[in-house]
Amino acid sequence: MPSLPVARTLDPREAPALRWGILGTGWNAEKFTTALRRHTTQQVYAVGSRTQASADRFAAAVGAPVAHGTYEALVADPHVDIIYVATPHNFHHEHALLAIAAGKHVLIEKPIAVSESEAQDIANRAAAAGVFCMEAFWTLFLPKYDVLTQLMADMAIDAVLADMGEYFTLDHRIFDPALAGGPIFDMATYPLSIALWALGDPAQISANGAPAPNGINGQLAITMESTRGGLAALHTSIVGETPTTATFAGLDATIVVDGPFYQPGGFTYTTRAGARLRYDEERSAHEGGLHFQAAAVARHIAAGETSxxxxxxADSIRLLRVMDEIRAQVGIPLP
Incomplete structure (x- = not known):
């Protein structure tokens, strides 16, 4: 291969503009709205929170013209085209159904729910309502991952190695069991999703866990064998920093994605014959990448598509099926 393929990602600024309603006013909502304002023509039209004061503060901060003091008022707003659900994990199901029942398209923060049954229920309700519905797994919409998609179409991926570890102080909400704390829903979503994306359906899963200082699960080590015979070795943690890299290996080539593998950045493609090709793009965090998924969603909705x-x-439901199995093996309760 003399050169790498070119990303086919369309210009986010050319996507049809939707009026977005932001359900929730936390960290995810702030990063998402910042990305939309900087890199797209999408309109952050309305904000919904549990109190009017919170909605007013966030709307002022992100330049939204409308602030609703309840989630019900937000989804009922006739001027809102799509709801972005940015509340904690264990509220995704409830708030997604609220939006779908109001006839709104919906983009739901990852993971889409906290169990396979909740994820399936969301999918069923969205299909019955005829609205667009997607999990906000933004990584796969990055230009880098479109290049990887093209490369991997010609590779038989046999192994995936990936980790995602970050240190958090004990006062962070990720340690709160009432808010689905622990690494499985926050951190493990990324390595599990890319392993399933690269290897396909799992045939066997094995997981081990270690506790955090406050007693909740703090680390997970996961091996996963696919129905095609590939193997993934994954690690995730909320108690220590890890390289957060990813490797996709086949018989004839290996791809090593720089850390953080889930954000914009680079990777190296090396063949068994010794050829080495380098992909680089400007490294950035969430504010430099979340807009690609939003633009893609806008295009699908403008085309009358619902997924x-x-x-x-189906991929989001499969992820939760795997997470259910990991929780069962390690003994992680639902909130």
């Missing part, structure tokens, strides 16, 4: 081939709901 994305990049992150279909």
């Amino acid at each position: 994305s081939p990049v992150r279909p709901l």
Whole structure:
């Protein structure tokens, strides 16, 4: 291969503009709205929170013209085209159904729910309502991952190695069991999703866990064998920093994705014959990458489509099925 393929990602600024309603006013909502304002023509139209004061503060901060003091008022707003659900994990199901029942398209923060049954229920309700519905797994919409998609179409991926570890102080909400704390829903979403994306359906899963200082699960080590015979070795942690890299290996080539593998950045493609090709793009965090998924969603909705081939709901449901198995093996309760 003399050169790498070119990313086929369309210009986010050319996507049809939707009026977004932001359900929730936390960290995810702030990063998402910042990305939309900087890199797209999408309109952050309305904000919904549990109190009017919170909605007013966030709307002023992000330049939204409308602030609703309840989530019900937000989804009922006739001027809102799509709801972005940015509340904690264990509220995704409730708030997604609230939006769908109001006839709104919905983009739901990852993971889409906290169990396979909740994820399936969301998919069923969205299908019955005829609205667009997707999990906000933004990584696969980055230009880097489109290049990887093209490369991996010609590779038989046999192994995936990936980790995602970050240190958090004990006062962070990720240690709160009432808010689905621990690494499984926050951190493990990324390595599990890319392993399933690269290897396909799992045939066997094995997981081990270690506690955090406050007693909740703090680390996970996961091996996963696919029905095609590939193997993934994954690690995730909320108690220590890890390289957060990813490797996709086949018989004839290996791809090593720089850390953090889930954000914009680079990777190296090396063949068994010794050829080495380098992909580089400007490194950035969430504010430099979340807009690609939003633009893709806008294009699908403008075309009258209700799902994305990049992150279909079947993949989101499969992820939760795997998470259910990991929780059962390690003994992680639902909140």
